[in-house]
Amino acid sequence: MKPKFFVFANQKGGVGKTTLAAHMAIHAHQMGYRVLLVDLDQQGSATYLCTGDGEYHQTDENTALDLWYPDRQIPIQQSPVYGFDFLQASSALDVVDDDLEAAILALRRLETLETDQGRYHLVVIDCPPAPGVRQVAPLMVADKHIVPVTPDALGTQGLLSIIQTNLESILPVNPQLEFRVLINRLKANSAKNHATAKELVEKIPEWIIPHLLFDREDVRTALRLGKPYWELCRDDGQKDAWYQAFDFLLANVPDDDDDPNLRETDEPKDAEAALASQELAAASEGG
Numbered sequence: 001m002k003p004k005f006f007v008f009a010n011q012k013g014g015v016g017k018t019t020l021a022a023h024m025a026i027h028a029h030q031m032g033y034r035v036l037l038v039d040l041d042q043q044g045s046a047t048y049l050c051t052g053d054g055e056y057h058q059t060d061e062n063t064a065l066d067l068w069y070p071d072r073q074i075p076i077q078q079s080p081v082y083g084f085d086f087l088q089a090s091s092a093l094d095v096v097d098d099d100l101e102a103a104i105l106a107l108r109r110l111e112t113l114e115t116d117q118g119r120y121h122l123v124v125i126d127c128p129p130a131p132g133v134r135q136v137a138p139l140m141v142a143d144k145h146i147v148p149v150t151p152d153a154l155g156t157q158g159l160l161s162i163i164q165t166n167l168e169s170i171l172p173v174n175p176q177l178e179f180r181v182l183i184n185r186l187k188a189n190s191a192k193n194h195a196t197a198k199e200l201v202e203k204i205p206e207w208i209i210p211h212l213l214f215d216r217e218d219v220r221t222a223l224r225l226g227k228p229y230w231e232l233c234r235d236d237g238q239k240d241a242w243y244q245a246f247d248f249l250l251a252n253v254p255d256d257d258d259d260p261n262l263r264e265t266d267e268p269k270d271a272e273a274a275l276a277s278q279e280l281a282a283a284s285e286g287g
């Protein structure tokens, strides 16, 4: 089975792409999925979360760039902080920005990538805030486009142009793409923020993830401690909202139990073993 690709992309900066991509990877990993987080942003924020090292992406060796070279191995690492696998950013990632086809081929390598346990169930891609190849190519291979937005005038304005681009340029090529909007950094004491969030929920109910994520200092604290926010959060409402939002996104991602290929090979083997032990038991009773 091919992994599902979840792409966190919005050309607006600071809306929470990296924070939410990391939470997606943490949740999937905690649920037992094989998950790979790919950092395509040359700022390396996801790489920083995975390693705790702000300089880690200042290299062009053993990074996501290697995807673009079919003769190079894909340099997967395991996050010492969270335990899931990641493919780190390089500060030189912008050298690939002139060739969309090459970027699509590069990302498609992840579809057949084998780990010791089998293919990944989920590939989470954190995109740079600039529109361009490293935002469009991931959407061309994506199953879900997750757009974090802040519930304010600028956030909603940007959303319209994203929807337009998806309809005009991405969906004709990748009709399987599901579009999901995740409201983040809602300021709890801002009536305007609440009104904008409500308006979004009413206007595009089919696309909105029905859990509102508030702007809370503890989100930053949690990530500094290497934990998802729901493990630190003291507000039950928000704790649930964060957990449920990522659970909602993960809902239809198949795991090994859903893999018909694994089931077909597993069941006869188990059945044979069961039969063999029954035969043995019968033989020893008879003897």
Ligand SMILES: Nc1ncnc2c1ncn2[C@@H]1O[C@H](COP(=O)(O)OP(=O)(O)OP(=O)(O)O)[C@@H](O)[C@H]1O
Pocket (backbone or CB within 6 Å): 012, 013, 014, 015, 016, 017, 018, 019, 020, 041, 045, 127, 128, 129, 184, 185, 186, 213, 214, 215, 216, 217, 219, 220
């Ligand atoms: N719900 C939240 N509450 C509080 N802080 C948040 C929340 N979500 C994100 N942040 C903080 O906001 C800042 C920007 O978040 P993040 O880096 O995830 O955004 P981004 O969209 O990936 O930014 P960029 O466009 O630069 O890649 C970070 O300091 C992050 O810790």
Ligand SMILES: [Mg+2]
Pocket (backbone or CB within 6 Å): 017, 018, 019, 041, 045, 046, 126, 127
């Ligand atoms: Mg980011």
